[in-house]
Amino acid sequence: MKTILKSYFLLAILFGAKVFAQTFVVDTKDARNQAQFVSDAPFEKINGLVSGLDATVMINSKDITQKPMGKVKVAITSIKTGIDLRDEHLRSEMWLNSGKYPYAEFQLTGIKNQSSKTLTDGQKVKATLLGKFSVHGVTKDIEVPATLTYFKESEKTKARTPGNLLVANASFNIKLSDYGVKIPDMVVGKVNEEVQITTNFVASDKNAVSDNLCGTCGPNKNENKFNPCSVKKTETKNNPCNPCAVKKDMKKDNPCNPCAMKKSDKKENPCSPKKK
The missing domain is CATH 2.40.128.110 (Lipid/polyisoprenoid-binding, YceI-like)
Incomplete structure (x- = not known):
């Protein structure tokens, strides 16, 4: 439990600004x-x-x-x-x-x-x-x-x-x-x-892709190069939210990466059943 709380605290520090x-x-x-x-x-x-x-x-x-x-x-x-x-x-x-x-x-x-x-x-x-x-x-x-x-x-x-x-x-x-x-x-x-x-x-904010950390498959996905569903996804190889990133298999803890472990458990994941 302590480990989970510690991990959550660190994530809040790292991503807090974007979450809100x-x-x-x-x-x-x-x-x-x-x-x-x-x-x-x-x-x-x-x-x-x-x-x-x-x-x-x-x-x-x-x-x-x-x-x-x-x-x-x-x-x-x-x-x-x-x-x-x-x-x-x-x-x-x-x-x-x-x-x-x-x-x-x-x-x-x-x-x-x-x-x-x-x-x-x-x-x-x-x-x-x-x-x-x-x-x-x-x-x-x-x-x-x-x-x-x-x-x-x-x-x-x-x-x-x-x-x-x-x-x-x-x-x-x-x-x-x-x-x-x-x-x-x-x-x-x-x-x-x-x-x-x-x-x-x-x-x-309705024109935005999503309010989650990486932004999944929103209505304007093709206009957002940082969207995993974007037609320009191959141009952003260093984007951690990009499923085509060259290091995607190294980002197993990234909730936005469709190649992450337990992807179906993470609602922020573009491969999740709960994606928008």
Whole structure:
């Protein structure tokens, strides 16, 4: 009994953060999830929209500072400013070079300065998101002021999308030169060196694969490379949740491994009769 309790305690330490975390995923087909940018120069103001926002956030609603993780990504090719020729220029090699660097991405690594550590139904939480922002092949550490709001599933929230929801609104500024983007002399005064970026999205835990440690065969399995049922499973050989991992036979104590001993006794196991 002591051995069992000791093992359970160790597992709680190792996996506690993920056990209590919820995974929220954006519906990429919902055009209301988007990013905007503004360049306010002396001779011209440019308002741009980037659609097709993709985001996944893992966060502990009881303590949002406890190892939050996430990624928000937009396609540079989807930039729209209202002038087609200008859009082509922004995507060109002279500017953002979408052919070589097709995405802009923010990777969440931490949270600080939060107005509350807990997410409660309908309460807005202001916080500073810590992470890495990448664009034009350059990655830099940044801090992003944001507002997070959690909504439990209800008839009202279902009108937007099923599931418990995480609504995120964030805004931050970047300098183009910090990311290797040089403003051509011909447009000096028309493009500001500093650009404001704003993101707004609604993510749902129903879009996530699963709340268990590894995530088994959820509805979006083919979109999640860490899902054992994913079509990309062979690309993640070092993923301990992957049944095709090269060392799968060495992970007998991994409850998410279908090759583990007593797999049928473990409800988290994708081979278990109780899988979702």
